[in-house]
Amino acid sequence: MLIKIPRGWERPExxxxxxxxxxxxxxxxxxxxxGPVLLMxxxxxxxxxxxDEARAEADPSAGLYPVNRxxxxxxxxEVTSEKLATTYNxxxxxxxxxxxxxxxxxxxxxxxxxxxxxxxxxxxTIAIDDLLNRMPLEERLxxxxxxxxWSMDVPWSGFPFKALVDLxxxxxxxxxxxxxxxxxxETMPGLRQTWYPWPYIDGLTIEEATNELAFLVTGAYGKPxxxxxxxxxxxxxxxxxxxxSIKSIVRFSFTDQRPVNxxxxxxxxxxxxxxxxxxxxxxxxxxxxxxxxxxxxxxxxRLFNGYGEFVAHMYKGLEGEKLFM
Ligand code: MTE
Numbered sequence: 001m002l003i004k005i006p007r008g009w010e011r012p013e014x015x016x017x018x019x020x021x022x023x024x025x026x027x028x029x030x031x032x033x034x035g036p037v038l039l040m041x042x043x044x045x046x047x048x049x050x051x052d053e054a055r056a057e058a059d060p061s062a063g064l065y066p067v068n069r070x071x072x073x074x075x076x077x078e079v080t081s082e083k084l085a086t087t088y089n090x091x092x093x094x095x096x097x098x099x100x101x102x103x104x105x106x107x108x109x110x111x112x113x114x115x116x117x118x119x120x121x122x123x124x125t126i127a128i129d130d131l132l133n134r135m136p137l138e139e140r141l142x143x144x145x146x147x148x149x150w151s152m153d154v155p156w157s158g159f160p161f162k163a164l165v166d167l168x169x170x171x172x173x174x175x176x177x178x179x180x181x182x183x184x185x186e187t188m189p190g191l192r193q194t195w196y197p198w199p200y201i202d203g204l205t206i207e208e209a210t211n212e213l214a215f216l217v218t219g220a221y222g223k224p225x226x227x228x229x230x231x232x233x234x235x236x237x238x239x240x241x242x243x244x245s246i247k248s249i250v251r252f253s254f255t256d257q258r259p260v261n262x263x264x265x266x267x268x269x270x271x272x273x274x275x276x277x278x279x280x281x282x283x284x285x286x287x288x289x290x291x292x293x294x295x296x297x298x299x300x301x302r303l304f305n306g307y308g309e310f311v312a313h314m315y316k317g318l319e320g321e322k323l324f325m
Pocket of ligand 1: 085088089090091092093145146147181200228229230241242243244245246247248
């Protein structure tokens with residue numbers, strides 16, 4: 001998001017960890033045998049390097065991937081290189097710039113519990129690995145269009161959001177599902193930027209959440225989804241601007257009240273609840289007509305990011321709403 005509230009004392013997060021200290025931690029990680037000790041919550045916190053091998057060893061879900069690709073969801077562009085997609089990220093909990101991948105390795109993703117509450121038959125908490133075992137995992141190739149006018153094309157693994165809604169059993173009068181990101185002051189330096197309304201939240205209508213395109217992501221590029229992309233559980237709603245695709249989710253709350261999401265709270269004149277992609281509705285400060293494809297050139301942006309056939313019907317009769325911001 002192109003919002004920068006400068007503070008005199010603010011220092012880029014990448015300067016905050018001394019390089020030598022960082023190298024020492026990596027050496028420590030390498031020197032620990034890749035045994036079961038790495039699977040334990042406390043030890044996983046030591047993994048501060050951006051090392052693919054270490055990540056795979058530490059994540060007990062690694063054996064689930066790759067999963068079968070669902071060919072219903074196709075791209076008309078090349079898949080973005082894994083290197084680019086995993087090193088150019090928005091995750092404000094780790095800093096308000098794109099190079100947060102290393103800092104994000106400090107996040108502890110086991111144990112990880114997901115709370116289901118609010119207007120449901122019975123509230124409950126489920127451990128991420130139990131959830132993964134119960135959900136039908138598949139791979140989908142999806143476009144991703146950030147409100148900042150860059151885009152990428154990613155092989156996500158995960159399960160339809162509808163499967164989680166079925167598990168949650170919302171009451172008939174629930175209208176929205178609100179998701180919340182982990183907010184851990186110890187591992188997320190961005191939380192020191194106290195002018196942001198942490199925790200990061202975002203929401204969908206139940207109709208949107210149960211639309212076939214709404215996908216809960218647990219993997220990417222045939223592996224567990226990396227921390228910087230929102231491990232162990234994030235959303236992908238590819239017809240909406242990327243800020244709706246909330247990362248590292250710890251809570252799903254069902255409600256009859258429309259939520260005010262994180263970016264709406266920060267800048268309500270620029271970001272709204274619906275945030276559907278539309279090249280003809282400019283952001284107040286820039287055009288949305290085109291997008292820069294990561295690793296490629298500039299291309300025209302498409303209505304609903306090209307997914308109109310799946311989702312346009314949900315917005316009939318809502319023309320009075322700000323559907324595209
Ligand atoms: N979720 C949380 N918790 N914090 C964030 O800062 N950024 C959003 C979204 N989800 C964000 C978030 C934005 S603006 C985008 S474009 C995507 O994550 C970026 O996802 P990526 O880093 O996997 O490309």
